[in-house]
Every structure is written in structure tokens, then in C-alpha cells.
Amino acid sequence: MNIQLVGKNGGTVLLIKDKRIDIQNAVELREELLKLIRDGQNKILLDLQKVRFIDSSGLGALVYSLREARRAKGTIRISGLTEHVASMFSITRLNKIFDII
Amino acid sequence: MLSGQEKDGDFEIEFSFYPSPVDIRKFAKIARNIVELYWPENEKAGFEVEVCIMEALTNVFLHAQNDKPVSEISFRLEKQLNKLIVRVFDDGRGFVLAEQLAKKPDVFQSSGRGLFLMDSFMDSIKYTTGKNRNELLIEKLILGSKSV
Numbered sequence: 001m002n003i004q005l006v007g008k009n010g011g012t013v014l015l016i017k018d019k020r021i022d023i024q025n026a027v028e029l030r031e032e033l034l035k036l037i038r039d040g041q042n043k044i045l046l047d048l049q050k051v052r053f054i055d056s057s058g059l060g061a062l063v064y065s066l067r068e069a070r071r072a073k074g075t076i077r078i079s080g081l082t083e084h085v086a087s088m089f090s091i092t093r094l095n096k097i098f099d100i101i
Numbered sequence: 102m103l104s105g106q107e108k109d110g111d112f113e114i115e116f117s118f119y120p121s122p123v124d125i126r127k128f129a130k131i132a133r134n135i136v137e138l139y140w141p142e143n144e145k146a147g148f149e150v151e152v153c154i155m156e157a158l159t160n161v162f163l164h165a166q167n168d169k170p171v172s173e174i175s176f177r178l179e180k181q182l183n184k185l186i187v188r189v190f191d192d193g194r195g196f197v198l199a200e201q202l203a204k205k206p207d208v209f210q211s212s213g214r215g216l217f218l219m220d221s222f223m224d225s226i227k228y229t230t231g232k233n234r235n236e237l238l239i240e241k242l243i244l245g246s247k248s249v
Contacts, residue, residue: 020126022122022126022155023122023125023126023155023159023162024122024123024125024126053148053151053152055152055155055156055159055218056156056159056212056213056214056215056218057159059214060210060211060212060214061211063208063209063210063211064211067209067211084145084148088152088218091218091221092206092208092214092217092218093208094208096208097208097209
């Protein structure tokens with residue numbers, strides 16, 4: 001999983017550089033996010049502008065991480081959704097629980 | 102392993118492989134490439150088929166084999182005019198599709214969206230259990246086929 005820390009303005013801003021979040025790297029992404037949340041960086045903005053594909057494993061990893069962030073009184077916001085990835089968020093209604101900007 | 106044939110613009114092709122996340126990703130991409138080749142004007146269909154193949158193969162990889170050591174996965178793609186037919190085989194205990202589809206995924210759950218996505222993106226979905234193997238049959242009508 002290729003994740004770049006691009007800023008800390010009002011939270012941790014992460015750019016996901018992989019083109020896909022799927023069964024191959026979803027667990028790795030989840031673990032990276034949980035590590036940040038455990039370290040107190042629980043206000044996260046995920047920039048998904050480079051991600052062209054996501055499957056249910058990828059969505060599951062994001063939902064799990066969101067739950068943990070909220071439990072720690074934080075949140076995960078998402079930006080840069082590309083067309084097909086956005087359609088996956090809306091069909092599964094995840095656009096209702098994530099703050100998408 | 103891969104075998105198949107093409108006739109009058111239609112085709113059938115069968116894949117079998119020892120399942121791993123890397124290969125699930127690889128074969129789902131190949132399926133998308135095939136859909137894009139035959140339906141070049143329908144890029145969305147290629148994406149939706151790739152999602153469905155990922156989900157179907159992931160389900161076999163994670164669930165269908167039960168306690169048995171994971172054996173080969175095989176799946177077949179068939180094009181009949183403007184219809185894509187996907188069959189995914191498993192030799193696990195099987196499940197009752199209607200029961201699984203009736204479980205509407207809670208928005209906060211971190212798994213269990215695979216069949217829901219397949220049902221959303223495809224036009225028909227059936228699952229039959231058999232003595233030697235089970236078959237998931239999903240079909241999608243796709244517009245934008247190249248003329249033959």
C-alpha cells in the first residue's frame with residue numbers, strides 16, 4: 001500500500017497512491033489507518049483521487065476504520081472520489097456515513 | 102489455465118487457478134479487458150463486471166471452501182449476443198442465495214457486501230448446489246457491442 005502523508009492541517013491528510021483498494025491491499029490499508037488512530041491521529045482526510053477501483057474488501061476496510069476513528073472521537077473524511085469509486089459509495093450508501101468532500 | 106473459443110462474435114472462455122488475492126485481481130482484470138474488447142462503448146459495464154468477478158472469486162476464496170484446503174477456482178465467461186454469462190464454481194458446502202440476499206447489509210458493517218453488489222450490477226443471479234460442485238450463475242445484458 002502506497003500512502004503519502006501530505007499534510008496535517010486540522011487533521012492528518014493522506015494521499016492513497018495505489019490505483020486500487022481491493023482484497024489484495026485492503027487489510028494493509030485498514031492496519032495503517034488503525035495505527036494512526038491508536039497514535040491519536042484520529043481526524044483523517046483520505047484523498048482517493050488516484051484510486052480507480054474499489055471492491056467490498058476495500059469498502060469494508062474503510063468502514064471498519066471509520067468506526068474505530070469515531071470510537072476515538074475522531075472521523076475519516078474522503079475527498080477526490082473518481083467516477084466508478086463514487087458509484088460504489090453511493091450504491092452501498094457509504095456516502096451517507098462518510099463526510100465526502 | 103485458460104481455454105476457450107470464439108464463434109460468430111460470441112465466445113466462451115474458462116479459467117481455473119489456485120486462488121490467491123493476487124490472482125483474483127489478475128483474473129478480474131482480464132475479464133474486464135474482455136468485456137471492453139467486445140463492448141468498447143460501454144466502459145461502465147467493464148467496471149461492473151470486474152467488481153462482480155472480484156466479489157464472486159473472493160467469496161469462493163474466503164467462504165465456500167470451508168475447512169477443506171483451498172483447491173482450484175474455476176469460472177467461465179460466455180458472450181451470447183448482448184448478454185454476458187458468468188459462471189463461478191466452488192466445491193464448498195454452498196449456501197442459500199435468497200437467504201443471503203435477504204440480509205440487507207447494514208451500512209456500518211465491515212463485510213457482507215459482495216452478493217449485494219453482484220445483485221445490484223447484474224441482471225440475474227442464481228446459485229445451485231450440486232453433488233460435486235456448486236455454481237453461481239450471473240448474467241448481464243450489455244449494450245454497446247461492436248457489430249459482427
